[in-house]
Amino acid sequence: MASRIVIADDHPLFRSALAHAVGKVWEGFAIIEASSAAEARAVLAEGAVEALLLDLHMADSSGLSVLMDLRQDHPALPIVIVSASEEPRVAAAAAQLGAAGFIPKSASLEAIREGLAAVKRGDGWFPDTGAEADDDLARIASLTPAQRRILGAIRQGLLNKQIAYELAISEATVKAHITALMRKLGVASRTQAVLLAAKLDVDQPVADSARA
Structure with a gap:
């Protein structure tokens, strides 16, 4: 099975925008879209996933608990949080709980591609929150x-x-x-x-x- 990138977000238009950015960074990879955390888990269970882009607020999940659960089940998987929340504490918490990056939904496509490219290189990508570990x-x-x-x-x-x-x-x-x-x-x-x-x-x- 070819390696895949999973986009988990319940907004179809935003998933399409993310898919465009992902395609520029992970060229040749299969892009799988999921509209819920349950759908994302089903795809991950099939194996061969290079990275997961995860919205924190979907019909069956709300908040950082879903990140904790997915990190528990897939500790080696890079998980990039793509969130409508721009609160510094949320980005800082995502970093502390093991996310590979945090990209606000308000970011431009260029900034999203830049963030995803950093994650692909193995670098973290987070806004400068100035927050200490909680x-x-x-x-x-x-x-x-x-x-x-x-x-x-x-x-x-x-x-x-x-x-x-x-x-x-x-x-x-x-x-x-x-x-x-x-x-x-x-x-x-x-x-x-x-x-x-x-x-x-x-x-x-x-x-x-x-x-x-």
Whole structure:
């Protein structure tokens, strides 16, 4: 199978624009378009993917959680975030969580091609945010996939019994995971865990500290 570049974005017109830029950088590569995170995962499961261009906000994903999950499953895959958000904290968080680059959707095609060319060379491509590493993000990144799923369920307001049903595990296992994830996050309550996890969102401000 020929190596491919995957573009995951739910806006067809923007996917077409990205495909044009990708074709200038990765000449001869097959360009696969996906309109959801699930479609992107299905393509990645087939193998032979050179790079993934990923929108953080699609119908089945919102925020940096999808980046964390894909980095977990495909640690060697360069993932370039292409986002409508231009908040410095989002770009800085993407870099900290292992993205290969961050390109705002407002960038010109020339700038997009320049960024993709840098990623192809193995160089990172991020706006100069001036932000330092966020210890809270490091704690979130230390969670296991199971703990991140349970944290996501807590953010939805589900009770332990409901989480156990959704994940097909025992309520005791849910409690054990919650105890472990709260210890890793350094928080003392579910509310504090939810506030801290809001740092993964891209479309809303977050509190300076979930432990205040």
